[in-house]
Amino acid sequence: xxxxxxxxxxxxxxxxxxxxxxxxxxxxxxxxxxxxxxxxxxxxxxxxxxxxxxxxxxxxxxxxxxxxxxxxxxxxxxxxxxxxxxxxxxxxxxxxxxxxxxxxxxxxxxxxxxxxxxxxxxxxxxxxxxxxxxxxxxxxxxxxxxxxxxxxxxxxxxx
Amino acid sequence: xxxxxxxxxxxxxxxxxxxxxxxxxxxxxxxxxxxxxxxxxxxxxxxxxxxxxxxxxxxxxxxxxxxxxxxxxxxxxxxxxxxxxxxxxxxxxxxxxxxxxxxxxxxxxxxxxxxxxxxxxxxxxxxxxxxxxxxxxxxxxxxxxxxxxxxxxxxxxxxxxxxxxxxxxxxxxxxxxxxxxxxxxxxxxxxxxxxxxxxxxxxxxxxxxxxxxxxxxxxxxxxxxxxxxxxxxxxxxxxxxxxxxxxxxxxxxxxxxxxxxxxxxxxxxxxxxxxxxxxxxxxxxxxxxxxxxxxxxxxxxxxxxxxxxxxxxxxxxxxxxxxxxxxxxxxxxxxxxxxxxxxxxxxxxxxxxxxxxxxxxxxxxxxxxxxxxxxxxxxxxxxxxxxxxxxxxxxxxxxxxxxxxxxxxxxxxxxxxxxxxxxxxxxxxxxxxxxxxxxxxxxxxxxxxxxxxxxxxxxxxxxxxxxxxxx
Numbered sequence: 255x256x257x258x259x260x261x262x263x264x265x266x267x268x269x270x271x272x273x274x275x276x277x278x279x280x281x282x283x284x285x286x287x288x289x290x291x292x293x294x295x296x297x298x299x300x301x302x303x304x305x306x307x308x309x310x311x312x313x314x315x316x317x318x319x320x321x322x323x324x325x326x327x328x329x330x331x332x333x334x335x336x337x338x339x340x341x342x343x344x345x346x347x348x349x350x351x352x353x354x355x356x357x358x359x360x361x362x363x364x365x366x367x368x369x370x371x372x373x374x375x376x377x378x379x380x381x382x383x384x385x386x387x388x389x390x391x392x393x394x395x396x397x398x399x400x401x402x403x404x405x406x407x408x409x410x411x412x413x
Numbered sequence: 414x415x416x417x418x419x420x421x422x423x424x425x426x427x428x429x430x431x432x433x434x435x436x437x438x439x440x441x442x443x444x445x446x447x448x449x450x451x452x453x454x455x456x457x458x459x460x461x462x463x464x465x466x467x468x469x470x471x472x473x474x475x476x477x478x479x480x481x482x483x484x485x486x487x488x489x490x491x492x493x494x495x496x497x498x499x500x501x502x503x504x505x506x507x508x509x510x511x512x513x514x515x516x517x518x519x520x521x522x523x524x525x526x527x528x529x530x531x532x533x534x535x536x537x538x539x540x541x542x543x544x545x546x547x548x549x550x551x552x553x554x555x556x557x558x559x560x561x562x563x564x565x566x567x568x569x570x571x572x573x574x575x576x577x578x579x580x581x582x583x584x585x586x587x588x589x590x591x592x593x594x595x596x597x598x599x600x601x602x603x604x605x606x607x608x609x610x611x612x613x614x615x616x617x618x619x620x621x622x623x624x625x626x627x628x629x630x631x632x633x634x635x636x637x638x639x640x641x642x643x644x645x646x647x648x649x650x651x652x653x654x655x656x657x658x659x660x661x662x663x664x665x666x667x668x669x670x671x672x673x674x675x676x677x678x679x680x681x682x683x684x685x686x687x688x689x690x691x692x693x694x695x696x697x698x699x700x701x702x703x704x705x706x707x708x709x710x711x712x713x714x715x716x717x718x719x720x721x722x723x724x725x726x727x728x729x730x731x732x733x734x735x736x737x738x739x740x741x742x743x744x745x746x747x748x749x750x751x752x753x754x755x756x757x758x759x760x761x762x763x764x765x766x767x768x769x770x771x772x773x774x775x776x777x778x779x780x781x782x783x784x785x786x787x788x789x790x791x792x793x794x795x796x797x798x799x800x801x802x803x804x805x806x807x808x809x810x811x812x813x814x815x816x817x818x819x820x821x822x823x824x825x826x827x828x829x830x831x832x833x834x835x836x837x838x839x840x841x842x843x844x845x846x847x848x849x850x851x852x853x854x855x856x857x858x859x860x861x862x863x864x865x866x867x868x869x870x871x872x873x874x875x876x877x878x879x880x881x882x883x884x
């Protein structure tokens with residue numbers, strides 16, 4: 255018996271699902287995925303504060319952040335590269351702030367190269383970092399864990 | 414005698430070359446963490462995307478090559494269009510070269526993970542449409558209900574295009590004007606995109622298993638379809654475990670948590686069958702395909718366990734943004750995807766076991782284990798100090814330095830092991846035997862494995878788990 259023959263013999267739906275039922279479940283899941291995507295693109299990701307929306311200047315800063323591939327080394331909310339620190343709250347952290355961030359952007363540091371950005375570009379990047387800082391706090395340091403394996407801060411996204 | 418070139422073989426050889434280059438840039442990138450400024454001509458901002466894109470190219474090229482190779486044999490009819498498959502390969506390689514050139518020129522997409530200037534996504538999407546057209550017109554010739562692997566391939570192929578398009582939504586102001594939305598959608602797309610290539614890889618594993626054993630029942634069993642359904646559900650809805658700390662709506666994160674926890678079923682099943690897996694694994698040692706499929710079982714177990722733990726928000730609180738996430742990503746793409754794809758490469762090529770391959774296999778797996786453990790160790794230390802102390806970032810990085818050094822050293826071992834495997838893999842594919850002895854034992858293209866491998870090879874891979882859908 256050839257390989258193909260074996261396949262045909264074995265293809266009498268021994269799974270017991272039935273092709274129609276399988277298709278129903280499959281496309282039902284895709285329908286739910288579409289609904290979930292729609293909600294994620296809209297109400298599921300609205301920011302609570304107006305200041306967290308990117309201004310024109312912050313949008314320019316975001317474009318520069320991509321252009322210089324800053325994400326290769328830095329993170330927002332723990333997402334990104336591991337060479338440099340997370341920047342989510344670099345603007346709002348005590349002892350840091352816009353001047354601190356701008357100095358790094360313009361001059362670099364031990365590991366961070368000077369990017370060669372102009373002064374106004376550094377301002378755009380700082381405006382972008384300010385908008386990111388307004389979205390929330392990271393890392394989460396609240397140790398108030400629940401019996402469900404979650405932590406309470408995770409449940410307070412409306413605040 | 415040289416073997417005939419086919420699009421499938423072209424894809425696989427290109428994939429092996431991409432893997433070797435990607436691993437080399439990975440080594441450079443890892444040492445740049447240890448010695449700042451090393452290989453200054455290729456700074457980290459370039460070596461990282463070079464590494465990531467080339468390794469992803471390895472996965473795609475080799476998985477797609479597998480589909481082009483196996484599909485006609487499964488349906489019992491030739492590929493709908495060999496010419497389109499060649500065109501697909503030409504566009505893929507041409508675009509890949511353009512992406513590499515853009516990195517060297519300092520032109521980035523600036524996105525986390527798989528990034529390149531967005532205009533280069535157009536030819537990738539166009540070539541994928543050719544693939545979809547070719548796949549479905551060929552697969553439709555299959556008589557009778559589709560086995561699970563055809564469902565997996567079809568799902569992976571279609572969802573790659575959907576999630577690839579979704580990953581480019583950031584080009585629209587609705588998404589870029591709001592960083593919570595931008596981060597959430599970015600990781601939604603990448604999570605599912607990884608799940609889609611896993612579908613291609615796991616489908617390939619199931620086919621290799623079926624062709625090796627001649628047992629056609631496994632891919633048509635209720636268990637295979639149930640586990641495929643579980644993997645598909647995780648692909649669609651499990652992505653938000655990447656973004657627990659991002660302040661998106663609570664339901665997004667809780668839904669992902671609940672869906673992710675369904676993968677305990679797969680882990681429990683693996684533990685239940687562990688003894689027989691080990692027993693049968695011993696019988697698969699006679700071929701490189703058997704060895705790699707057995708190794709993939711172990712890597713699935715380790716990474717699935719890690720993935721399940723870090724998907725629990727209370728644990729994720731400590732592990733998120735640390736090297737444990739990297740351990741999971743590397744463990745999945747190297748430990749699982751790469752071992753499965755090597756199994757497919759050696760199955761297609763029919764390469765016999767040589768001393769070089771045996772050494773490469775053990776060096777690869779041993780180095781990967783050390784590499785993985787170093788990343789887990791670094792992540793545990795970093796997570797502890799980040800959450801429970803006020804230490805400065807640089808101080809924490811100093812504390813994890815021994816782990817990073819271990820990671821970089823084992824990365825070199827990994828590269829050497831991979832080089833040995835890639836070298837023999839390409840030689841076998843080009844039908845250039847190493848020696849007269851190899852020539853005598855060189856198999857035909859469709860080498861069959863002992864039947865005893867059937868249940869070993871793919872107990873986990875038949876599950877279609879989306880656990881590796883964590884970049």
